[in-house]
Amino acid sequence: MQFTFQAPGNIVFGRDTARRLPELVAARGRAPLVVTGADKGRHQARLEALRQAGLDVTVQAVAGEPSVAMAVEGARLARAAGCDVVVGLGGGAALDTAKAVAALATNTGDVFDYLEVVGAGHPLAVPPLPLLAVPTTAGTGAEATANAVLSVPERRVKVSLRSPLMLPAVALVDPLLSASMPPAVTAATGLDALTQLLEAFVSNQANPMTDALCREGLLRAARALPAAYADGADLAAREDMALASLLGGLALANAKLGAVHGFAAPLGGLLSAPHGRICASLLPFVTAANIRALRERDPGSPSLAAYAAAAALCTGQAQASPEDGAAWLDSLCRELAAPSLATLGLTAADIPLVVANAARASSMRGNPVVLTPGELTDILTGALG
Ligand SMILES: NC(=O)c1ccc[n+]([C@@H]2O[C@H](COP(=O)([O-])OP(=O)(O)OC[C@H]3O[C@@H](n4cnc5c(N)ncnc54)[C@H](O)[C@@H]3O)[C@@H](O)[C@H]2O)c1
Secondary structure (H helix, E strand, C coil): CCCCCCCCCEEEECCCHHHHHHHHHHCCCCCEEEEEECCHHHHHHHHHHHHHCCCCCEEEEECCCCEHHHHHHHHHHHHHCCCCEEEEEECHHHHHHHHHHHHHHHCCCCHHHCCCCCCCCCCCCCCCCCEEEEECCCCCCHHHCCEEEEEEHHHCEEEEEECHHHCCCEEEECHHHHCCCCHHHHHHHHHHHHHHHHHHHHCCCCCHHHHHHHHHHHHHHHHHHHHHHHCCCCHHHHHHHHHHHHHHHHHHHHHCCCHHHHHHHHHHHHCCCCHHHHHHHHHHHHHHHHHHHHHHHCCCCHHHHHHHHHHHHHHCCCCCCHHHHHHHHHHHHHHCCCCCCCCCCCCHHHHHHHHHHHHHCHHHHHCCCCCCHHHHHHHHHHHHC
């Protein structure tokens, strides 16, 4: 057995740990660029605390999914303001923008030199600015990963800027920051976390360390996601989801993902829909297709055993089969009002292009079984609704 395991330099987790942000930033720089979501009001108290600590704060507020243009603009802002540290404070969109900004602030070549799939994919030439990642959703685990997913509108696709150097210096995860999420955002981001834990657990690149993280995360997410959706003030459920999301990020950064995220890359470039909602629409269909394909073509696969173990963790039934797990996921997605791809704007005419682009996506390489173009088409047709 051989594996490597990469993680942020420091993980700070727990209720009310966000109050430590000024101290953690000041240990790394004096002039932070803080990338927030569009609603700056939600972050006012933390921005004020940074200023009161004597830090020279510049703010970049970003709306919607992160794009190459946002990252280039943030890097320009960081250089112009003399920033020496970057903070991502918000959902995965703010975190990914911050990660890309930190990388491009010091790597001044054309962004396409570094992008995967649509660019040259060159390694970063110099280390990024130090990055502190402070999630306010419980879903992406982007605080623990080495990539930023950026949309490239002219190519209608989302691709990663990726480097081990992009791992945050600090992941500061305060579950209280996620308590203000409304049910729809709780559902979309939480189903993304659950997807990541499941895809990393059944991935063809899973290892004992990522398995341990995924087991713990699946157990917590399975019980906490319905509870946090039903009652956003349930802080124990918020805490479990924040931890599940972090564990998912740590796992995916080291074990890859699978077909849900393989589809999410081209779909994210095609539809103006939140990433979590796209993942939620696909999860039951990809899970059922993977289990069927494994039973037909690779019945001894460890991934099939992993699907059974995940089913046992999620349903609480020790003897649960992979199919029982798929049925549990399907019912959870209904309970959380997961959308169909049609409601997110996909049409049947888009399916051939999405299938072709998904087959090239980096996440597809972690899927436990190679799905045929026919199977990929059937998944999208089912998820279309
Ligand atoms: N780098 C990675 O490893 C990785 C992994 C998975 C997903 N992603 C990326 O993350 C992005 C999605 O992130 P997300 O799911 O967190 O969504 P998001 O960042 O788009 O946030 C969703 C919505 O919730 C709002 N919001 C955030 N925190 C809130 C809070 N506490 N209370 C109320 N509203 C809040 C945001 O303003 C936004 O409107 C996608 O761009 C996806 O590609 C990255």
